[in-house]
Amino acid sequence: PRKLFSGIQPTGDVHLGNYLGAVKQWVDLQDNEHLILSVVDLHALTLPQDPKELSENILKMTATLLACGIDISKSILFQQSQVYQHTELAWNLSCICTMARLSHLPQFKEKSAALKDVPLGLYIYPVLQAADILLYKATHVPVGDDQLQHLELSQDLARMFNRRYGTTFPLPHALVSGEGTAKIKSLRNPLKKMSKSDPDAKNRICLTDTPDEIVKKIRKSVTDFTSKITFEPEERPGVSNLVMIHSSLSGKTTEDIVKEVEGLDTLQYKSLVADCIIAFTSPISQRIKELMEDPDYLRNILAVGTEKATEIAAGTMEEVKSKLGIRLLS
Numbered sequence: 001p002r003k004l005f006s007g008i009q010p011t012g013d014v015h016l017g018n019y020l021g022a023v024k025q026w027v028d029l030q031d032n033e034h035l036i037l038s039v040v041d042l043h044a045l046t047l048p049q050d051p052k053e054l055s056e057n058i059l060k061m062t063a064t065l066l067a068c069g070i071d072i073s074k075s076i077l078f079q080q081s082q083v084y085q086h087t088e089l090a091w092n093l094s095c096i097c098t099m100a101r102l103s104h105l106p107q108f109k110e111k112s113a114a115l116k117d118v119p120l121g122l123y124i125y126p127v128l129q130a131a132d133i134l135l136y137k138a139t140h141v142p143v144g145d146d147q148l149q150h151l152e153l154s155q156d157l158a159r160m161f162n163r164r165y166g167t168t169f170p171l172p173h174a175l176v177s178g179e180g181t182a183k184i185k186s187l188r189n190p191l192k193k194m195s196k197s198d199p200d201a202k203n204r205i206c207l208t209d210t211p212d213e214i215v216k217k218i219r220k221s222v223t224d225f226t227s228k229i230t231f232e233p234e235e236r237p238g239v240s241n242l243v244m245i246h247s248s249l250s251g252k253t254t255e256d257i258v259k260e261v262e263g264l265d266t267l268q269y270k271s272l273v274a275d276c277i278i279a280f281t282s283p284i285s286q287r288i289k290e291l292m293e294d295p296d297y298l299r300n301i302l303a304v305g306t307e308k309a310t311e312i313a314a315g316t317m318e319e320v321k322s323k324l325g326i327r328l329l330s
């Protein structure tokens with residue numbers, strides 16, 4: 001059977017890119033698969049965070065995943081830093097990973113370019129990600145397009161460990177949503193991905209945005225000078241991104257949508273897309289608010305997850321330590 005692991009950083013509100021590229025897949029997969037999900041707070045620490053905000057965000061991410069339909073009777077949901085084996089395995093893997101292998105990764109290049117002093121943690125970020133995955137011997141990792149390079153590194157490290165110390169880890173494969181939602185584009189620049197870290201909040205729509213904000217962001221989204229609505233991601237990335245979002249939230253195909261809205265101009269279509277997004281996000285946003293009123297409940301959910309995750313992680317670490325020669329019990 002397949003074993004699925006994925007993670008999300010508690011660094012801000014979940015946007016439609018995160019939702020369509022990752023969270024929706026998780027919700028759909030959890031019925032028939034063994035799914036482990038982590039709120040990866042240690043990854044968030046690779047860039048400066050306000051401590052109070054970070055701890056709020058960990059609970060908010062938990063609330064958001066529950067509001068989106070993650071069901072802890074089916075999946076394991078936990079806070080990464082509470083399962084100490086993540087840092088432990090990350091160290092072990094950092095001793096087999098070469099510096100050259102990390103320096104070429106595009107996310108490191110992007111994020112470090114803006115910094116005067118580059119934290120070591122940012123550099124070894126993908127090694128911690130590999131540890132997350134390998135700790136549970138995951139075979140598949142449901143993620144958006146931007147994580148593929150990190151997944152390749154996880155595979156490489158699994159291969160290197162297995163070769164040096166004997167077969168231990170299955171090679172983890174990326175599971176990217178097939179319907180073209182693996183890369184939802186920025187509303188301000190449809191050649192870039194929608195992203196949490198973009199300083200311009202108008203690039204993204206968050207599940208918690210108010211209807212008013214959603215209408216404004218969609219109205220201001222960058223399209224082109226053709227008013228007809230078509231789905232041509234290469235030629236017309238802006239309008240096609242709206243059709244893609246509309247299609248995946250409504251469950252209709254892009255062809256059906258294009259047919260349905262024939263005759264509408266871009267402005268009219270934008271208002272239709274905004275309505276569709278609002279109808280989708282309003283109940284989720286409401287549910288997040290309700291859940292946030294009961295932090296004890298959320299903490300308890302995470303505690304249950306910590307316990308389940310630790311059980312698996314501790315088993316793997318016993319095996320890893322014996323293989324490395326640092327476990328001295330008979």
Ligand code: TYM
Pocket residue numbers: 005006007008009010016017018019020021022023040043128129132133141142143144145146147150181182183184185193194195
């Ligand atoms: P993070 O927190 O940046 O994003 C969470 C998930 O959302 C996906 N995503 C998108 N998908 C489609 N279109 C977009 N515009 C878009 N933006 C983000 C991401 O691909 C991701 O699946 N390094 C990871 C977290 C992580 C992890 C792991 C993932 C840590 N350990 C182990 C998998 C397995 C990250 O920063 O995701």
